[in-house]
Amino acid sequence: MRALKYDSNGLLTGVAQNAESGEVLMVAMMNAEAVALTLETGQAHFWSRSRGKLWLKGETSGNILDVQEVRVDCDGDALLLRVRPRGPACHTGNRTCFFSALEEDHAE
């Protein structure tokens, strides 16, 4: 129905959400290969800009995100991965990467 729209670097935004609790776990970029592998394997894959490589989330930690559903937004440049996490989603050991409140004096 809806074509995916990758940016000039071949990337779109992926948002992983715990399908059961609704908690937003992480945001990372995906290229076409990451999208295809996520759909094929049912495990969330991303593109690491800092490392310049494809990345199976949890490949070293074991904290795989098993994907139950993938949703796409109205303009096709963001995907919502509804997942069941096998462990903490954040490399810090926190359940979510969004464990900090933004305080106003740190926003600028």
Next chain:
Amino acid sequence: MRALKYDSNGLLTGVAQNAESGEVLMVAMMNAEAVALTLETGQAHFWSRSRGKLWLKGETSGNILDVQEVRVDCDGDALLLRVRPRGPACHTGNRTCFFSALEEDHAE
């Protein structure tokens, strides 16, 4: 606590989530001014790449996103806006921009 990390275009990713239901509503980019205005006004502001301008979500439709809390991720390049929407978040009239399931044959 955590400095925000804007990309080479001065942007980071904003994810708006209904604070009550947990539904993910939309993903859009934010520049420093959008972040500052969001915090100052309590209404979600974004940066429109296609229009090249700052954008108060709902400025024409009235479907403002009132922001209850802003959270930042572990590497400082994504914000989670926990909001109370005044109406449908999507310009299509849908409650969320993620109203479509991605089907495997449309992903490539």
